[in-house]
Amino acid sequence: MSTATGIGSMPGTTSADFAEATRLVLGELPDLPHVPELPGRGVGAQMTGRGLAVVAGLAADLQPAGWRLTDASGADHRRARSLLAQDLDTVEELAQDHVGAFKTQVAGPWTLAATVEKPRGDKVLSDHGARRELAQALAEGIGEHLADLRRRLRGVERWVVQVDEPALAAVVHAQVPTASGFGRHRKVDLPEASAHLEWVVSAITAAGAEAWVHSCAPQVPWSLVADTGVRGLSADLDMLGAGDLDTFAEVLESGRTAVLGVVPSTERPADPSDARVTERVQRWLDMLGLDPEVVRERLVVSPTCGLAGATPDWAARAVRLSATVARNL
Incomplete structure (x- = not known):
């Protein structure tokens, strides 16, 4: 079947909506339930905020232009991490007896690079070293996130991590706007695009889970994604x-x-x-x-x-x- x-x-x-x-x-989805995401609760619950809540070793804060990497976590970053922990408490309580498979989701390295700014402005995407550091911090954080989920839901035998990459197509086709809005960031070469995804996929695999990549955008380089080990x-x-x-x-x-x-x-x-x-x-x-x-x-x-x-x-x-x-x- x-x-x-x-x-x-x-x-x-609301938190009550999350529980529901x-x-x-x-x-209704007993064969493969997932950790719900309710972006209507605010920026800390939306894709980028939740992704930054998983990233290890990097701090961030919410600026008027959006999320930005910083030296120390700001109030919004701390709230995003707290909200994620509260949500997992709810999942742990309601799914304590669940056995079989379970799925969780996290923003991918290229979507984060296209939506998060460097400390002095402009997207992480604009800097080769910064986007590499962010991807590696994400890979490390996902490993820690999976370890936390395993402690909470001991009956789950099969974990799936869905890596959300709605911005991947825009990244490889040079369609991500610059800070001014008048230009576009250079396209990322396909070998680098593949390498960053491979780091994340490898971290998920090393943690004993399955990596799936999801995107609902057109023109996604699916053949590249398929070759990353997903x-x-x-x-x-x-x-x-x-x-x-x-x-x-x-x-x-x-x-x-x-x-x-x-x-x-x-x-x-x-x-x-x-x-x-x-x-x-x-x-x-x-x-x-x-x-x-x-x-x-x-x-x-x-x-x-x-x-x-x-x-x-x-x-x-x-x-x-x-x-x-x-x-x-």
């Missing part, structure tokens, strides 16, 4: 170009995982039926020449990106629909 999971983000603005989201994913690729089906299909097919054929975002993350005038979504996935497999009977255990179904912007009712509906489609497959 195929598996269903969530991308990570969920709607909500945790109960939802534990109840065990899974995750994307919205609508964002995959013709050239990406072969890469996803090769991943499935090699025994690795492909996560397809196929359930709409926001409510539509016509409620999508599980039969229609299931048929769409089956057509995709048929187009790639893949036998559903052979690859279904490595195929994971999820909602598309953007679930944080949904109503709580629709978010619950999307999660349940993903689980139904996975059972259908």
Whole structure:
């Protein structure tokens, strides 16, 4: 049977909302629940803030222009770390009896480099040494984060770390704006882009977990990502170009995982039926020449990106629909 999971983000603005989201994913996605993320609670709960809460050995603070590396952690950085710890306390309490697999998410090295500033301004992306240091600090921090999760949830036998890289395509295609907004940062050469991802993937693997890379952006260099040692690729089906299909097919054929975002993350005038979504996935497999009977255990179904912007009712509906489609497959 195929598996269903969530991308990570969920709607909500309070700790009570986080607890409710945790109960939802534990109840409806029992084969692969995930640590929810509620970006609606503020910058410390959003992707960059949460990523900096995991990074080891680097301090940051929130400036008018966004997150910036600093000599000492500012109040917002301390709050981000405190919020992460509180969330994990909730997950520990509610998932104490969970056995099997569990997923957590963290911002990737290139997304952090494209959204965090150096101490004197401009993005970390603009400095070769700074982006290397940030990537290595992230790799170290993920190892510590996984060790913490293992202590909290001792029944989990299989950990998956989803590395979120929504900015990767912009980084390699020179589309990240400079501080002035009038220019673009130089593109990062593909060997360096690969190396930084490999550091993070290797740290996850060394910690005994599976590394998946997720992006919901178009023009992601998926063939590069697939060669970094990752065990899974995750994307919205609508964002995959013709050239990406072969890469996803090769991943499935090699025994690795492909996560397809196929359930709409926001409510539509016509409620999508599980039969229609299931048929769409089956057509995709048929187009790639893949036998559903052979690859279904490595195929994971999820909602598309953007679930944080949904109503709580629709978010619950999307999660349940993903689980139904996975059972259908």
